[in-house]
Amino acid sequence: MILEMTRPVQGGLRQERKLDAVSNHIANVDTTGFKKDVVSFDKKFKAQLNRDFSQGDIKTTGNPFDVALGSPGFFKVETVEGIQYTRDGRFSLNSEGVLVGMNGNPILGQGGAIFIDTTTIEGQGIEINSAGEIRVGEEVVDTLDVVSFEDLSKLERKGQNLFVYTGNTGDEILQENVVIKHMALEGSNVQVTEEMVKMIDYHRMFETFTKSMMTFDEVDNKAISEVGKPQ
Secondary structure: OHHHHHHHHHHHHHHHHHHHHHHHHHHOOOOOOOOOEEEEEOOOOOEEEEEOOOOOOEEEOOOOOEEEEOOOOEEEEEEOOEEEEEOOOEOEEOOOOEEEOOOOOEEEEOOEEOEOOHHHHOOOOEEEOOOOEEEEOOEEEEEEOEEEOOOHHHEEEEEOOEEEEOOOHHHOEEOOOOOEEEOEEEOOOOOHHHHHHHHHHHHHHHHHHHHHHHHHHHHHHHHHHHOOOOO
16 A cells, blocks of 8 residues: 555655746746746656746836847856856946946946946936947947856756856857847746646646545555454
């Protein structure tokens, strides 16, 4: 009976892991640049998370420091833990005129941290073209450093909408044919309707495995209680 009990337990744990992933997707449906996970299992039933880096919808915001990536790749971010990566283009200038992300970390251009003299913006405005060049008036300040990797499975989620690359940073590939959308943001690639259907399906399967475990448990209890009874 132990073998029979093992199968529904493993099945229930797999459905629980899938439910966790779906719940996280729904919670981040409005998170800029969020990428959903695809849950799979190896031969030992260990959960494997593969990230889906497909493009999210791009929406115009009108904010001069908002930037959306309409092509593969990641913005480079300088953090206290080293270089990290994001597709969240909600940028702004800090008090020192450095272009930073939502968490205050400097966004890197091809010349390092991007400094913009705020006094020159007044009357001229800021323009970021489709190649990522940042212009103030006629001057090109810098170009956003957009990179990618051959093996995206080595990118791990770090929280705060950031990824860290677990391989060699020398694996960075300067992304060609970059498509930048100025004054716009990329939404998450989560489709709410699809995730709700998955949640219902996974929940039903979880209930099925739970009922199977209860049935086997009742059979075991009955067998134990009846052992040794005179016939």
